[in-house]
Amino acid sequence: MVKKVIHTNEEIDITSEDKEMLIEQLMDLYTEKVYLLAYSFVKDRGIAEDISQEVFLKAYRYINNFRGEASLKSWIYRITVNTSMDFLKKKSMKQLLIENSFFESFNRTESAETSYLETDRNEHLLQIIITLPMKYRAVIVLHYFYDLTINELSTILNIKTNTVKTRLSRGRDMLRRKIEAKKGDVFSG
Template sequence: MGGDRMADFDALFDEYNDKVYGLAYRLMGDRDDAMDISQEVFVKIFRNLKAFKGESTLATWIYRIVYNTCMDELRRRKIKQVSIADKPDLVDDNISVEEIYEADERKKAVHNALYKLDDDQRAVIVMRDIQGLSYEEIADVLQCPLGTVKSRLSRARFNLKEILKDYMELFDEVDV
């Protein structure tokens, strides 16, 4: 294996590692699963990088590999993932314990609600609202028409708000 290919892969890994893990984590709902998926994705990228033809952006190609790998694993399991909420981040002294608790409860509520959506709806919410992909990039990743992405996202947001209605007191001052 040539040194240039390895250097290219190392640079690609450095640039996309956090993005791959973040998408896998939000689609799978578990840190260990996300780590396993991330490793599997980078093996696939390494093996198939020569086959990348530039028909989409490199980022879109990578997101498609992450998405497909996660969906394959979820289909294989055919079980709903149980979420593991993050612990509150380290915060400054100006934030009260109550604010930390409420922020943690909001995070848990959204995280749990995401895993009540079906896989396709969760995927579009994660890619658009959490990962910040454009509609066009999502359409490329999912290999579906732009209109399908927009309608799925609209339905997913509606369903997410419905699920979160029971928790609205947590979101009084937050734009959901």
């Protein structure tokens, strides 16, 4: 029996014996997002590239173990988060930093002035997000920047859905308080 995984309009045969072709398809679908997710943890382009390569090597190595209980997207993101977290643990890095380019693709048709103001607000917001403890930053980034659901976050982070909900709620509260403490500068303009 052949299992199929649908991602947007792409169909990937996860039982294919041609693992090279399968990984090539996965890389076509997820390379940029995996890189940006890794970069959001390590804030170093070279390291994020290394982590991205390692993610796809792990996917290649363990694709036969993929059970299809979660989406392929969630599986790839979980590998990325785990690999990034392993790197952070090894290097004792404590800050999650987010690349400003997350926002570059959001509004490409805006005027230069509008785009500049939006980028400026986003940079202020990013500076505030960076100050959150890692467990709150991770759920905020994955939920709001990657549009992952509570269930997907639960799978990726290997925590209960109620824990995800609690961290999202607390993370939003912390953000709100920090924004208010800065007198709303982030959203004025």
